[in-house]
Amino acid sequence: MRVGVVQSWLGSRYLSFWKAYLQALGVEVVYPKTGPKLPLPPPIQQVVSEVLSLKNEPVDYLLLPDVQLGVEAQRGTPPLWLVDLAASLDQLISGLPPALVVPAELSPEVVGLAAQIGQSLVKNPMLVRRALERTKGYLAPSYKAPLQAGTHLVGLIAQPMLTQEGEWLQTLRTGLEAQGLSLFLADRPPAELRQEGAHLGLGLELPTDLEAAGMHRYLLRLGKVQALLYVHDPEYLPLPAPLRRALRKTPPSKPWRMVGLEADWSRVGLELSRGRAG
Incomplete structure:
Protein backbone atom coordinates (compact mmCIF):
# COMPACT_ATOMS: atom_id res chain seq x y z
CA MET A 1 0.00 0.00 0.00
CA ALA A 140 -1.27 17.87 20.26
CA PRO A 141 -1.63 21.38 18.82
CA SER A 142 1.74 23.06 18.44
CA TYR A 143 2.99 26.17 16.72
CA LYS A 144 6.50 27.39 16.04
CA ALA A 145 6.74 31.00 14.92
CA PRO A 146 8.85 31.49 11.79
CA LEU A 147 12.32 32.92 12.28
CA GLN A 148 12.21 36.38 10.73
CA ALA A 149 14.70 39.19 10.60
CA GLY A 150 15.33 42.35 8.64
CA THR A 151 14.32 45.97 8.59
CA HIS A 152 11.61 47.90 6.73
CA LEU A 153 9.15 45.05 7.25
CA VAL A 154 6.28 44.39 4.82
CA GLY A 155 3.46 42.29 6.27
CA LEU A 156 1.79 39.75 3.99
CA ILE A 157 -2.00 39.34 4.04
CA ALA A 158 -3.21 36.44 1.90
CA GLN A 159 -4.93 33.10 2.02
CA PRO A 160 -2.75 30.99 4.36
CA MET A 161 -1.84 28.49 1.61
CA LEU A 162 0.38 31.25 0.24
CA THR A 163 2.31 31.75 3.48
CA GLN A 164 4.02 28.36 3.45
CA GLU A 165 7.66 28.44 2.41
CA GLY A 166 8.17 27.59 -1.25
CA GLU A 167 9.24 28.97 -4.61
CA TRP A 168 6.45 31.57 -4.83
CA LEU A 169 7.13 32.99 -1.37
CA GLN A 170 10.87 33.08 -2.01
CA THR A 171 10.35 34.96 -5.27
CA LEU A 172 8.20 37.50 -3.42
CA ARG A 173 10.80 37.83 -0.68
CA THR A 174 13.63 38.34 -3.18
CA GLY A 175 11.68 41.02 -5.06
CA LEU A 176 11.07 43.00 -1.90
CA GLU A 177 14.68 42.64 -0.77
CA ALA A 178 15.79 44.18 -4.06
CA GLN A 179 14.15 47.37 -2.79
CA GLY A 180 15.58 47.14 0.73
CA LEU A 181 12.39 45.65 2.22
CA SER A 182 11.90 42.47 4.25
CA LEU A 183 8.85 40.20 4.08
CA PHE A 184 7.11 39.57 7.40
CA LEU A 185 4.56 36.80 8.03
CA ALA A 186 2.01 37.01 10.83
CA ASP A 187 3.75 35.15 13.68
CA ARG A 188 0.70 33.91 15.56
CA PRO A 189 -0.96 30.46 15.56
CA PRO A 190 -3.72 29.99 12.97
CA ALA A 191 -6.41 29.68 15.65
CA GLU A 192 -5.38 33.03 17.15
CA LEU A 193 -5.43 34.68 13.74
CA ARG A 194 -8.93 33.32 13.12
CA GLN A 195 -10.02 34.89 16.39
CA GLU A 196 -8.43 38.17 15.28
CA GLY A 197 -10.40 37.95 12.05
CA ALA A 198 -13.65 37.26 13.87
CA HIS A 199 -13.16 40.44 15.96
CA LEU A 200 -13.48 42.50 12.76
CA GLY A 201 -17.17 41.60 12.59
CA LEU A 202 -17.16 41.01 8.83
CA GLY A 203 -19.42 37.95 8.94
CA LEU A 204 -16.76 35.63 7.55
CA GLU A 205 -17.43 31.88 7.60
CA LEU A 206 -14.48 30.02 6.12
CA PRO A 207 -11.47 29.42 8.41
CA THR A 208 -8.94 30.58 5.81
CA ASP A 209 -10.92 33.80 5.23
CA LEU A 210 -10.95 34.43 8.98
CA GLU A 211 -7.22 33.76 9.13
CA ALA A 212 -6.48 36.19 6.28
CA ALA A 213 -8.61 38.84 7.98
CA GLY A 214 -6.76 38.13 11.22
CA MET A 215 -3.44 38.72 9.45
CA HIS A 216 -4.78 42.14 8.42
CA ARG A 217 -5.88 43.10 11.94
CA TYR A 218 -2.72 41.83 13.61
CA LEU A 219 -0.20 43.25 11.14
CA LEU A 220 -1.99 46.59 10.95
CA ARG A 221 -1.44 47.22 14.65
CA LEU A 222 2.06 45.70 14.82
CA GLY A 223 4.33 48.72 15.09
CA LYS A 224 7.43 47.18 13.53
CA VAL A 225 5.56 46.37 10.31
CA GLN A 226 5.83 49.45 8.14
CA ALA A 227 3.79 48.46 5.08
CA LEU A 228 1.14 45.92 4.11
CA LEU A 229 0.92 43.69 1.03
CA TYR A 230 -2.44 42.10 0.19
CA VAL A 231 -2.34 39.26 -2.36
CA HIS A 232 -5.69 38.61 -4.02
CA ASP A 233 -6.41 36.23 -6.90
CA PRO A 234 -10.12 36.07 -7.79
CA GLU A 235 -9.86 32.78 -9.73
CA TYR A 236 -7.89 30.68 -7.25
CA LEU A 237 -7.22 32.27 -3.87
CA PRO A 238 -9.23 35.47 -3.33
CA LEU A 239 -9.18 37.55 -0.22
CA PRO A 240 -12.68 37.67 1.31
CA ALA A 241 -14.93 40.25 -0.28
CA PRO A 242 -15.97 41.86 3.05
CA LEU A 243 -12.30 42.50 3.85
CA ARG A 244 -11.71 44.08 0.45
CA ARG A 245 -14.77 46.31 0.92
CA ALA A 246 -13.51 47.31 4.35
CA LEU A 247 -10.15 48.28 2.84
CA ARG A 248 -11.87 50.50 0.27
CA LYS A 249 -14.04 52.12 2.93
CA THR A 250 -11.27 52.59 5.49
CA PRO A 251 -7.81 52.27 3.92
CA PRO A 252 -4.97 51.12 6.21
CA SER A 253 -2.95 53.81 7.94
CA LYS A 254 0.27 52.26 6.57
CA PRO A 255 1.45 52.16 2.94
CA TRP A 256 -0.26 49.22 1.27
CA ARG A 257 -0.79 47.49 -2.05
CA MET A 258 -3.23 44.85 -3.29
CA VAL A 259 -1.85 42.72 -6.12
CA GLY A 260 -2.30 39.37 -7.85
CA LEU A 261 -0.29 36.18 -7.59
CA GLU A 262 2.04 37.03 -10.46
CA ALA A 263 2.93 40.64 -9.73
CA ASP A 264 6.32 42.17 -10.43
CA TRP A 265 7.52 41.97 -6.82
CA SER A 266 10.44 44.32 -7.24
CA ARG A 267 8.11 46.97 -8.65
CA VAL A 268 5.61 46.36 -5.84
CA GLY A 269 8.45 46.78 -3.36
CA LEU A 270 9.46 50.07 -5.00
CA GLU A 271 5.89 51.38 -4.74
CA LEU A 272 5.66 50.36 -1.09
CA SER A 273 9.00 51.97 -0.30
CA ARG A 274 7.68 55.20 -1.78
CA GLY A 275 4.61 55.02 0.42
CA ARG A 276 2.06 54.36 -2.33
CA ALA A 277 -1.29 52.83 -1.43
CA GLY A 278 -4.06 50.94 -3.20
Whole structure:
Protein backbone atom coordinates (compact mmCIF):
# COMPACT_ATOMS: atom_id res chain seq x y z
CA MET A 1 0.00 0.00 0.00
CA ARG A 2 1.43 3.38 -1.06
CA VAL A 3 0.01 6.77 -0.05
CA GLY A 4 1.28 9.95 -1.69
CA VAL A 5 1.47 13.19 0.30
CA VAL A 6 1.65 16.77 -0.97
CA GLN A 7 4.03 19.01 0.92
CA SER A 8 2.61 22.35 -0.24
CA TRP A 9 -0.93 23.61 0.53
CA LEU A 10 -0.40 23.80 4.31
CA GLY A 11 1.45 20.50 4.48
CA SER A 12 3.58 21.80 7.34
CA ARG A 13 0.48 22.06 9.54
CA TYR A 14 -0.74 18.45 9.44
CA LEU A 15 1.75 16.06 7.82
CA SER A 16 3.84 15.38 10.94
CA PHE A 17 1.09 13.17 12.37
CA TRP A 18 -0.10 11.56 9.17
CA LYS A 19 3.39 10.58 8.00
CA ALA A 20 4.18 8.95 11.35
CA TYR A 21 0.76 7.26 11.58
CA LEU A 22 0.81 5.83 8.06
CA GLN A 23 4.31 4.48 8.58
CA ALA A 24 3.23 2.90 11.89
CA LEU A 25 0.47 1.14 9.93
CA GLY A 26 3.08 -0.29 7.58
CA VAL A 27 1.93 1.95 4.73
CA GLU A 28 4.61 3.37 2.43
CA VAL A 29 4.54 7.17 2.39
CA VAL A 30 5.53 8.51 -1.02
CA TYR A 31 6.85 12.05 -1.43
CA PRO A 32 6.54 14.07 -4.64
CA LYS A 33 9.44 14.62 -6.97
CA THR A 34 9.77 17.40 -9.52
CA GLY A 35 6.78 17.06 -11.81
CA PRO A 36 5.75 18.67 -15.09
CA LYS A 37 4.83 22.34 -15.03
CA LEU A 38 1.58 23.71 -16.38
CA PRO A 39 0.70 27.31 -17.29
CA LEU A 40 -0.75 28.12 -13.88
CA PRO A 41 0.11 30.69 -11.22
CA PRO A 42 3.17 29.47 -9.26
CA PRO A 43 1.42 28.39 -6.01
CA ILE A 44 -1.19 26.42 -7.96
CA GLN A 45 1.48 25.04 -10.25
CA GLN A 46 3.40 23.77 -7.21
CA VAL A 47 0.61 21.60 -5.82
CA VAL A 48 -0.43 20.39 -9.29
CA SER A 49 3.17 19.45 -10.08
CA GLU A 50 3.40 17.47 -6.84
CA VAL A 51 0.18 15.59 -7.58
CA LEU A 52 1.23 14.80 -11.15
CA SER A 53 4.50 13.44 -9.79
CA LEU A 54 2.66 11.22 -7.32
CA LYS A 55 0.25 9.99 -9.97
CA ASN A 56 3.20 8.85 -12.07
CA GLU A 57 4.86 6.96 -9.18
CA PRO A 58 2.15 5.47 -8.96
CA VAL A 59 0.41 5.53 -5.58
CA ASP A 60 -2.77 3.85 -4.32
CA TYR A 61 -4.09 6.94 -2.53
CA LEU A 62 -3.42 10.65 -2.25
CA LEU A 63 -3.51 12.28 1.18
CA LEU A 64 -4.99 15.75 0.62
CA PRO A 65 -5.80 18.57 3.06
CA ASP A 66 -9.16 20.11 3.86
CA VAL A 67 -8.00 23.66 4.51
CA GLN A 68 -11.51 24.71 5.63
CA LEU A 69 -11.58 22.10 8.42
CA GLY A 70 -15.00 20.81 7.48
CA VAL A 71 -16.66 24.24 7.37
CA GLU A 72 -18.84 24.95 4.32
CA ALA A 73 -19.74 28.40 3.06
CA GLN A 74 -23.43 29.18 3.55
CA ARG A 75 -23.28 32.41 1.57
CA GLY A 76 -21.77 33.03 -1.84
CA THR A 77 -19.84 30.63 -4.06
CA PRO A 78 -16.11 30.63 -3.26
CA PRO A 79 -13.68 29.32 -5.90
CA LEU A 80 -13.31 25.54 -5.84
CA TRP A 81 -9.56 25.82 -5.20
CA LEU A 82 -10.30 27.60 -1.95
CA VAL A 83 -12.73 25.01 -0.58
CA ASP A 84 -12.06 21.64 -2.23
CA LEU A 85 -8.54 20.79 -3.37
CA ALA A 86 -9.46 17.20 -4.27
CA ALA A 87 -12.29 18.29 -6.58
CA SER A 88 -10.12 21.02 -8.13
CA LEU A 89 -7.40 18.50 -8.95
CA ASP A 90 -9.93 16.01 -10.34
CA GLN A 91 -11.18 18.67 -12.76
CA LEU A 92 -7.65 19.37 -13.95
CA ILE A 93 -6.03 15.91 -13.96
CA SER A 94 -7.73 12.74 -15.16
CA GLY A 95 -7.19 9.35 -13.59
CA LEU A 96 -6.07 10.45 -10.13
CA PRO A 97 -5.93 7.87 -7.32
CA PRO A 98 -8.65 8.10 -4.65
CA ALA A 99 -8.15 10.91 -2.15
CA LEU A 100 -7.93 10.59 1.61
CA VAL A 101 -9.04 14.05 2.74
CA VAL A 102 -7.89 15.12 6.20
CA PRO A 103 -8.05 18.40 8.16
CA ALA A 104 -5.13 20.73 7.47
CA GLU A 105 -4.67 21.15 11.21
CA LEU A 106 -3.90 18.79 14.07
CA SER A 107 -5.97 18.25 17.20
CA PRO A 108 -6.98 15.28 19.38
CA GLU A 109 -10.36 15.25 17.58
CA VAL A 110 -8.62 13.83 14.50
CA VAL A 111 -8.24 10.42 16.22
CA GLY A 112 -11.63 9.16 15.04
CA LEU A 113 -10.95 10.01 11.40
CA ALA A 114 -7.48 8.52 11.65
CA ALA A 115 -8.93 5.26 12.96
CA GLN A 116 -11.43 5.12 10.07
CA ILE A 117 -8.72 5.78 7.47
CA GLY A 118 -6.37 3.29 9.09
CA GLN A 119 -9.00 0.56 9.10
CA SER A 120 -9.87 1.21 5.46
CA LEU A 121 -6.20 0.87 4.51
CA VAL A 122 -5.04 -2.15 6.53
CA LYS A 123 -8.26 -3.90 7.64
CA ASN A 124 -6.66 -4.69 11.00
CA PRO A 125 -8.23 -3.05 14.10
CA MET A 126 -5.43 -4.16 16.42
CA LEU A 127 -2.74 -2.67 14.17
CA VAL A 128 -4.74 0.56 13.91
CA ARG A 129 -5.00 0.83 17.72
CA ARG A 130 -1.27 0.22 18.16
CA ALA A 131 -0.39 2.77 15.47
CA LEU A 132 -2.62 5.39 17.09
CA GLU A 133 -1.12 4.75 20.52
CA ARG A 134 2.37 5.24 19.10
CA THR A 135 1.63 8.43 17.18
CA LYS A 136 -1.26 10.26 18.89
CA GLY A 137 1.23 12.54 20.62
CA TYR A 138 1.72 14.26 17.27
CA LEU A 139 -1.91 15.42 17.42
CA ALA A 140 -1.27 17.87 20.26
CA PRO A 141 -1.63 21.38 18.82
CA SER A 142 1.74 23.06 18.44
CA TYR A 143 2.99 26.17 16.72
CA LYS A 144 6.50 27.39 16.04
CA ALA A 145 6.74 31.00 14.92
CA PRO A 146 8.85 31.49 11.79
CA LEU A 147 12.32 32.92 12.28
CA GLN A 148 12.21 36.38 10.73
CA ALA A 149 14.70 39.19 10.60
CA GLY A 150 15.33 42.35 8.64
CA THR A 151 14.32 45.97 8.59
CA HIS A 152 11.61 47.90 6.73
CA LEU A 153 9.15 45.05 7.25
CA VAL A 154 6.28 44.39 4.82
CA GLY A 155 3.46 42.29 6.27
CA LEU A 156 1.79 39.75 3.99
CA ILE A 157 -2.00 39.34 4.04
CA ALA A 158 -3.21 36.44 1.90
CA GLN A 159 -4.93 33.10 2.02
CA PRO A 160 -2.75 30.99 4.36
CA MET A 161 -1.84 28.49 1.61
CA LEU A 162 0.38 31.25 0.24
CA THR A 163 2.31 31.75 3.48
CA GLN A 164 4.02 28.36 3.45
CA GLU A 165 7.66 28.44 2.41
CA GLY A 166 8.17 27.59 -1.25
CA GLU A 167 9.24 28.97 -4.61
CA TRP A 168 6.45 31.57 -4.83
CA LEU A 169 7.13 32.99 -1.37
CA GLN A 170 10.87 33.08 -2.01
CA THR A 171 10.35 34.96 -5.27
CA LEU A 172 8.20 37.50 -3.42
CA ARG A 173 10.80 37.83 -0.68
CA THR A 174 13.63 38.34 -3.18
CA GLY A 175 11.68 41.02 -5.06
CA LEU A 176 11.07 43.00 -1.90
CA GLU A 177 14.68 42.64 -0.77
CA ALA A 178 15.79 44.18 -4.06
CA GLN A 179 14.15 47.37 -2.79
CA GLY A 180 15.58 47.14 0.73
CA LEU A 181 12.39 45.65 2.22
CA SER A 182 11.90 42.47 4.25
CA LEU A 183 8.85 40.20 4.08
CA PHE A 184 7.11 39.57 7.40
CA LEU A 185 4.56 36.80 8.03
CA ALA A 186 2.01 37.01 10.83
CA ASP A 187 3.75 35.15 13.68
CA ARG A 188 0.70 33.91 15.56
CA PRO A 189 -0.96 30.46 15.56
CA PRO A 190 -3.72 29.99 12.97
CA ALA A 191 -6.41 29.68 15.65
CA GLU A 192 -5.38 33.03 17.15
CA LEU A 193 -5.43 34.68 13.74
CA ARG A 194 -8.93 33.32 13.12
CA GLN A 195 -10.02 34.89 16.39
CA GLU A 196 -8.43 38.17 15.28
CA GLY A 197 -10.40 37.95 12.05
CA ALA A 198 -13.65 37.26 13.87
CA HIS A 199 -13.16 40.44 15.96
CA LEU A 200 -13.48 42.50 12.76
CA GLY A 201 -17.17 41.60 12.59
CA LEU A 202 -17.16 41.01 8.83
CA GLY A 203 -19.42 37.95 8.94
CA LEU A 204 -16.76 35.63 7.55
CA GLU A 205 -17.43 31.88 7.60
CA LEU A 206 -14.48 30.02 6.12
CA PRO A 207 -11.47 29.42 8.41
CA THR A 208 -8.94 30.58 5.81
CA ASP A 209 -10.92 33.80 5.23
CA LEU A 210 -10.95 34.43 8.98
CA GLU A 211 -7.22 33.76 9.13
CA ALA A 212 -6.48 36.19 6.28
CA ALA A 213 -8.61 38.84 7.98
CA GLY A 214 -6.76 38.13 11.22
CA MET A 215 -3.44 38.72 9.45
CA HIS A 216 -4.78 42.14 8.42
CA ARG A 217 -5.88 43.10 11.94
CA TYR A 218 -2.72 41.83 13.61
CA LEU A 219 -0.20 43.25 11.14
CA LEU A 220 -1.99 46.59 10.95
CA ARG A 221 -1.44 47.22 14.65
CA LEU A 222 2.06 45.70 14.82
CA GLY A 223 4.33 48.72 15.09
CA LYS A 224 7.43 47.18 13.53
CA VAL A 225 5.56 46.37 10.31
CA GLN A 226 5.83 49.45 8.14
CA ALA A 227 3.79 48.46 5.08
CA LEU A 228 1.14 45.92 4.11
CA LEU A 229 0.92 43.69 1.03
CA TYR A 230 -2.44 42.10 0.19
CA VAL A 231 -2.34 39.26 -2.36
CA HIS A 232 -5.69 38.61 -4.02
CA ASP A 233 -6.41 36.23 -6.90
CA PRO A 234 -10.12 36.07 -7.79
CA GLU A 235 -9.86 32.78 -9.73
CA TYR A 236 -7.89 30.68 -7.25
CA LEU A 237 -7.22 32.27 -3.87
CA PRO A 238 -9.23 35.47 -3.33
CA LEU A 239 -9.18 37.55 -0.22
CA PRO A 240 -12.68 37.67 1.31
CA ALA A 241 -14.93 40.25 -0.28
CA PRO A 242 -15.97 41.86 3.05
CA LEU A 243 -12.30 42.50 3.85
CA ARG A 244 -11.71 44.08 0.45
CA ARG A 245 -14.77 46.31 0.92
CA ALA A 246 -13.51 47.31 4.35
CA LEU A 247 -10.15 48.28 2.84
CA ARG A 248 -11.87 50.50 0.27
CA LYS A 249 -14.04 52.12 2.93
CA THR A 250 -11.27 52.59 5.49
CA PRO A 251 -7.81 52.27 3.92
CA PRO A 252 -4.97 51.12 6.21
CA SER A 253 -2.95 53.81 7.94
CA LYS A 254 0.27 52.26 6.57
CA PRO A 255 1.45 52.16 2.94
CA TRP A 256 -0.26 49.22 1.27
CA ARG A 257 -0.79 47.49 -2.05
CA MET A 258 -3.23 44.85 -3.29
CA VAL A 259 -1.85 42.72 -6.12
CA GLY A 260 -2.30 39.37 -7.85
CA LEU A 261 -0.29 36.18 -7.59
CA GLU A 262 2.04 37.03 -10.46
CA ALA A 263 2.93 40.64 -9.73
CA ASP A 264 6.32 42.17 -10.43
CA TRP A 265 7.52 41.97 -6.82
CA SER A 266 10.44 44.32 -7.24
CA ARG A 267 8.11 46.97 -8.65
CA VAL A 268 5.61 46.36 -5.84
CA GLY A 269 8.45 46.78 -3.36
CA LEU A 270 9.46 50.07 -5.00
CA GLU A 271 5.89 51.38 -4.74
CA LEU A 272 5.66 50.36 -1.09
CA SER A 273 9.00 51.97 -0.30
CA ARG A 274 7.68 55.20 -1.78
CA GLY A 275 4.61 55.02 0.42
CA ARG A 276 2.06 54.36 -2.33
CA ALA A 277 -1.29 52.83 -1.43
CA GLY A 278 -4.06 50.94 -3.20
